[in-house]
Amino acid sequence: MSQSSGRVAWVTLWLFIVAAAGVALVFLFGKPASPPIAPAPTSLPATEASVASVPSTQPVVIQTYGQLLHADLANYPDTRPWAVPVDLNDAAHLILREPIYLCSRGDLWITRPDADPLPIVLARAAGESEHIVDRSIAYIIWSLDRRGLWEPSAICRNGEGFEIVSINDRRPIVWHRSYHWHFAITWIDGQTTRLIVPSDLGVSIITLGKELSEDYFPLTDSSAATQPSNTPAVLFDTRGVLAWIPADEHFAQTRVARYLDGKWTQLDSAAWPGDIVYLAPLLDGSVLQIRRDAAGAELTFASLDDPGINETEIAALVEELGDDDPDKRVSAYQRLTQYGPKINPILEKLVSTAAPEAQGRIHMLLQGATLGGMAVNGDQLTLIARLRDGGMVFCAPQGVSIPQEGQGPKVVSPDYLAMRPGKPVQELPAAIVDRLTKSGGAVTGLRDEWVVTTADIGPARYLPPDQFEPLLRPSERNYTHLFAIDGRGRWLLHEDSSQRTLILDPTVPDPTPRLAIWLIDTGNGAGWNKADWPVIQRGTAHWIVGDHDWQAMDPSEPMLTDTAKPTEISPLCTDPDGNRYYGGQTNLLLLTPAGRKLNWLLPDQCAGSADVPPWLASDRQGHLFLFNSTGRIARLRPAPGDAQPFALEAVFAEHVPDFQLVRRIWCDPAGRIDVAYEGSRMALIFPTGQVPPEIEDKILPQDLRRIDSP
Numbered sequence: 198m199s200q201s202s203g204r205v206a207w208v209t210l211w212l213f214i215v216a217a218a219g220v221a222l223v224f225l226f227g228k229p230a231s232p233p234i235a236p237a238p239t240s241l242p243a244t245e246a247s248v249a250s251v252p253s254t255q256p257v258v259i260q261t262y263g264q265l266l267h268a269d270l271a272n273y274p275d276t277r278p279w280a281v282p283v284d285l286n287d288a289a290h291l292i293l294r295e296p297i298y299l300c301s302r303g304d305l306w307i308t309r310p311d312a313d314p315l316p317i318v319l320a321r322a323a324g325e326s327e328h329i330v331d332r333s334i335a336y337i338i339w340s341l342d343r344r345g346l347w348e349p350s351a352i353c354r355n356g357e358g359f360e361i362v363s364i365n366d367r368r369p370i371v372w373h374r375s376y377h378w379h380f381a382i383t384w385i386d387g388q389t390t391r392l393i394v395p396s397d398l399g400v401s402i403i404t405l406g407k408e409l410s411e412d413y414f415p416l417t418d419s420s421a422a423t424q425p426s427n428t429p430a431v432l433f434d435t436r437g438v439l440a441w442i443p444a445d446e447h448f449a450q451t452r453v454a455r456y457l458d459g460k461w462t463q464l465d466s467a468a469w470p471g472d473i474v475y476l477a478p479l480l481d482g483s484v485l486q487i488r489r490d491a492a493g494a495e496l497t498f499a500s501l502d503d504p505g506i507n508e509t510e511i512a513a514l515v516e517e518l519g520d521d522d523p524d525k526r527v528s529a530y531q532r533l534t535q536y537g538p539k540i541n542p543i544l545e546k547l548v549s550t551a552a553p554e555a556q557g558r559i560h561m562l563l564q565g566a567t568l569g570g571m572a573v574n575g576d577q578l579t580l581i582a583r584l585r586d587g588g589m590v591f592c593a594p595q596g597v598s599i600p601q602e603g604q605g606p607k608v609v610s611p612d613y614l615a616m617r618p619g620k621p622v623q624e625l626p627a628a629i630v631d632r633l634t635k636s637g638g639a640v641t642g643l644r645d646e647w648v649v650t651t652a653d654i655g656p657a658r659y660l661p662p663d664q665f666e667p668l669l670r671p672s673e674r675n676y677t678h679l680f681a682i683d684g685r686g687r688w689l690l691h692e693d694s695s696q697r698t699l700i701l702d703p704t705v706p707d708p709t710p711r712l713a714i715w716l717i718d719t720g721n722g723a724g725w726n727k728a729d730w731p732v733i734q735r736g737t738a739h740w741i742v743g744d745h746d747w748q749a750m751d752p753s754e755p756m757l758t759d760t761a762k763p764t765e766i767s768p769l770c771t772d773p774d775g776n777r778y779y780g781g782q783t784n785l786l787l788l789t790p791a792g793r794k795l796n797w798l799l800p801d802q803c804a805g806s807a808d809v810p811p812w813l814a815s816d817r818q819g820h821l822f823l824f825n826s827t828g829r830i831a832r833l834r835p836a837p838g839d840a841q842p843f844a845l846e847a848v849f850a851e852h853v854p855d856f857q858l859v860r861r862i863w864c865d866p867a868g869r870i871d872v873a874y875e876g877s878r879m880a881l882i883f884p885t886g887q888v889p890p891e892i893e894d895k896i897l898p899q900d901l902r903r904i905d906s907p
Contacts, residue, residue, distance in 0.1 A: 259312050262305070262327035263705075269293060270708045279887075282686055282703040285658065286666060286903075287887040289707035290673065291700040300337035300349070301383060303684025308333045315351060320364045322349050326685055335359060335378040340390045340405070352378060361409075372411050374401065377428050384438075393438060395429040400440040402456055414454045414461040416442045423448050432587055432618055434478035435502050443580070443589075444472045444489045455501075468499045474580055475589050477616055481506055483537030485566060487578060487591070487616075494578035496566035498537050511536075511543045515559065519552025526602075530558050531621040534570040554602035561600040568614055569622025571597040572606070581613065584642050585680070588617030590625070592633075597624075615642060628663040643682045650677055656690065670905055673699055710832050710847035710906040711886025715896050716854065716878075717742070723879040724758040729863060731871045731879055732756045742881065744867035745891045758873070760861045769813035772821075776835070781811025781825050787835065787842060795842035802848050803831035812862040814870045816884040820846070822870050824862055828855045830882075832906075847906035854880060854902075 259265050267273050270291065298306040305327045312318070312329040322328050323346070336352035338361070350363040352370075359370045374396040382393040384402075392403040399415040416429055425448045432439050437457035444451060453469035453476075454461050470488065477485040482502035488495040517529035533540070541563055548559045561570050568591075575595040582590040596610025611634060613625040625640070629649055633640060638651035647659040648668070655674045657665040668688065669676060676690040676699040683689065688701040717723070722734030731742045732750060739750040750756070768777035768788075775790040782805035787795040805811050805825030812824040821833040821843075832847040859874045870882040886903065888896070 257311060259309050259329050261329065262307075265293075265295075265307060265309070265329055266291065266705065266708075269295075273706075273708050278705045279703070281890070283887050284890060284893070285668075285686075285688065285701060285703055287707075287713075288688075288701040288703040289705050290670065290709055291702055291705075293698050293700060295698075296333045296696075297689065297698050297700075298334040298337070299681040299683055299689065300334075300339070302337075302339055304328060304337075305683055305687070306330055306334045306337060306351075315353070315362055316364050319349050319351065319362070323347060326683075332362070335376075336381050336392075338383050338390070338392065338405070340383070340385070352381075361405075368409060370403070370409065372401070372413070374399075374413070376401070380428055380431070382431065393431055395431060395440075398425070398429075398442075400429050400431060400454070402438075402461075412456070412459075412461055414440065414452075414456075414463075416440060416452050416454065417448075417450050421450055423450065425451070427583075430475075430583075430587065432476060432478060434484065435480075435482055435504055439476055439478065439484070441469075441473055441476065443474050443583075445474075445580070449489060474578075475591075475616060477622075479535055479537040480504075481536045481539035483539060485537065485568075493576045494573070495576060496568070496573065498566055500539075503539075506536075506540055506543065508543050511540050512547060515544070515547045515551055515555060518555030518558055526554070530570060533558075533562060534567070534621055557600045557602060557604075557606075561606070568597070568616070569624075571599050571614070571622070571624070573597055574608065574610065582640055582642075584615075584617065586617055586642075588615060588620075588642070590615050590640055590642070599624075613640070617642075626659065626661065626663075628665070629659055632665065641679055643679065646682065648679050650679075668701060669699075706885055707887065710849075712830065712849050712853075712902075712904040713883040713886050713888050714852075714854065714902045714904065715881040715883075715888075716900050716902065717881070718878045720879075721877055722756065722758070723873050723877050724756040725861070725863070725865075725871070725873065726750060726754055726757065729865050730867075731865055731869075731873070731881060733879060734877075742879075744889065746895060758860065769811060770815055770821075772815035773817070778813050778821070781805060781813055781823060782807070785813075785823075785833070785843060787837070789837075795837060797841060797843045800845055803829075803833075803845055810859070812859060814862050814864050816864055816870060817868045818884065820884060822862075822882070822884070824856065824859070824872075827857075828853050832884075849904050849906060851907070852902045852904050856880070 259268055296308040300306060307327065307329050309329055310331060312331045315330045315332045318328050318330045332353045334351050335354060338350045338352070339347050342348045350361055352359055353362055355369060358373050359376065361368045361370065377395045380395045384391040384393055390405045394401045394403060398417055398419055399413055402412040404410045417425060425442045426445060427443045429440055429442050437455050439453065439455055441453045442448070442451040449472040451471050451473060453464045453473060455464055472489045473486055474489050475487040478501070479485060482500065482504045483498045484501050486497045486499055488497060514529045514533050517525050520526050544559050544563055548556055551559060558570065561567065561572065564572065573593050574597060577593060577595045579592045579594065580589060581592050584590065591614050593612045593614060596608050597612045598606040598608050601607050611630065613630050613633060615623040615625060625647065629640060629647055632649050632651070636651045636653070638649055640647065640649050648656050649659065649665065650656045654667045655677060656668045656679055658668055660666055675692045675694065678691040678693055679688065680691055681689040686703055690699045692699070717733055720733040720735045724732050726732050726741060733740050733742065734756060739756050741748045741750050768779055769781050771777050777788045779786040779788065784799055785797045803823060806827065809826055814822045816822065819834060821835070823831040823833060828850060830849045830853055831845060834844045834846050836842060836844045856872055856874045859872060861873045863871055865871050868884065870884055872880040872882065
């Protein structure tokens with residue numbers, strides 16, 4: 198092959214790769230769509246002034262999450278999603294009005310009238326993680342088709358009831374009950390798909406097939422003097438399903454029912470009374486009951502099945518209680534606490550020959566009903582929270598007694614305990630207990646995350662071992678209800694009064710103007726190199742601050758420190774499109790490469806100070822950053838087609854350093870706005886407020902300032 202034809206082949210291959218990458222990005226994020234059909238509301242709260250909908254006269258079908266953001270949020274950054282999700286504290290804060298549903302696979306289902314019809318979206322849903330649909334979703338069923346592939350169907354409201362919508366048909370659900378679909382569960386029972394759906398007073402098992410069938414069980418009488426305030430609870434036991442309504446201070450009249458072999462059976466009320474708060478099925482076929490009584494709580498066991506105990510397995514766990522590895526000892530003990538009293542005869546035979554450090558734990562298991570091997574002091578338990586996975590969080594106001602090796606039990610008072618299906622009882626971290634005890638508030642758990650919500654800071658994420666990271670900005674404190682974390686790490690919070698949703702999205706840029714400023718003052722010199730990377734001098738060495746790390750500069754390369762200061766006849770800056778900017782004190786003049794002039798009188802909020810020389814820098818997202826007053830940065834956006842040639846998007850003043858003796862302000866190759874000032878000091882400004890994780894690891898917390906627009 199000739200060199201010429203080889204070059205042609207390589208160029209063709211390169212163009213194909215670029216085109217394929219472009220198609221992939223559009224598939225993931227969608228190209229920016231035209232504004233939506235519906236006009237914007239006439240007025241909005243101040244917190245949403247920057248994300249108002251924009252009217253449109255051209256109909257458009259919204260198919261992707263990226264198109265939705267461009268349609269809903271005014272001036273949304275025209276950029277692709279981040280290749281690697283950023284930390285949650287750098288996530289975009291997006292307020293959406295559309296109904297949003299999170300399915301069991303962790304996908305978002307967002308309802309808009311200008312979306313594709315639901316059956317069309319269902320047909321392509323298996324390969325997507327966000328779905329824009331034209332009907333509100335109550336529940337999504339994922340089941341296997343005839344080819345063994347997972348496919349979705351949707352539960353939607355239909356008049357006074359509900360219907361199941363699939364790719365090919367619609368089937369009405371003919372039983373008109375007050376179904377609580379947000380607590381529903383899809384149960385793949387062998388070859389049969391069933392839906393477990395609580396309602397106000399009972400639980401339904403809806404079996405899917407050629408015909409729909411329902412097995413409903415009422416857990417209390419509708420004519421009872423007191424009606425429950427809690428939604429029925431459902432848990433899987435060793436072979437079937439248990440259902441009851443948790444008792445509280447007003448209601449203690451539940452029936453306990455079990456679904457097994459295709460039918461409901463009410464369990465004997467003598468062993469399964471109406472004051473049950475929580476049930477924990479155990480591996481030996483027994484069930485731990487937490488019951489409410491006048492004095493506090495009662496822990497009892499009830500037998501449900503007799504699956505048979507593997508004595509060899511129990512003996513192996515007892516042996517591990519004396520293992521040299523403390524993690525193995527803890528794991529073995531947690532496993533043993535997931536059995537009930539049916540293993541006691543085995544433990545009684547083994548305790549005398551067990552290792553000394555194991556005997557205390559065995560005696561704790563033998564003493565009676567405990568929570569995860571912890572004795573509840575005073576039998577005092579208070580239900581604090583119900584979790585979306587079917588678990589509950591309890592407070593033990595008098596604490597718990599925890600066995601210790603070679604010494605008496607440790608008492609933790611007060612204490613908080615989480616009981617979750619299929620998991621050992623978990624003692625909440627001490628920092629969470631301390632915050633709840635001192636500040637009150639509420640706790641919720643999603644996946645492996647814990648969030649404590651208090652009146653002073655709202656929801657805060659627990660970061661081990663003892664830190665809390667507030668999730669909300671001051672203007673977002675109404676969004677107190679964290680209800681989901683989706684499969685891509687987006688956190689969803691509701692504002693109960695309006696049903697709007699705040700999405701903390703670490704995968705896309707934030708539409709709210711923000712800055713992050715890294716202050717570097719540890720060198721004895723500061724400047725830049727010929728490629729415009731910032732450089733810090735330390736002793737005789739020069740270090741480039743790259744996009745990922747510090748990098749030693751070639752000793753033969755000089756560090757530049759001087760630049761010509763802007764004058765009235767020289768431009769403040771020239772952007773990547775060749776536009777030149779002048780002025781910066783009372784006005785801003787734009788001169789295009791074609792010779793067009795656009796003059797703008799600066800608003801009072803960003804008018805310059807006479808004693809501060811103006812500086813202007815352009816980032817890579819089409820924004821201008823104006824420095825013309827001490828301790829203030831204005832973010833502008835050119836708008837040559839609008840009535841005014843520029844738009845003032847934000848004025849940052851709080852926590853902005855007082856840059857003195859500025860030598861240069863510029864945009865470096867990483868897209869940061871850099872300020873070299875006072876001889877040896879440097880500030881690196883991240884224009885989106887998002888700091889790449891790889892470089893944030895190199896920044897001391899005290900050197901990083903995060904600034905939100907007011």
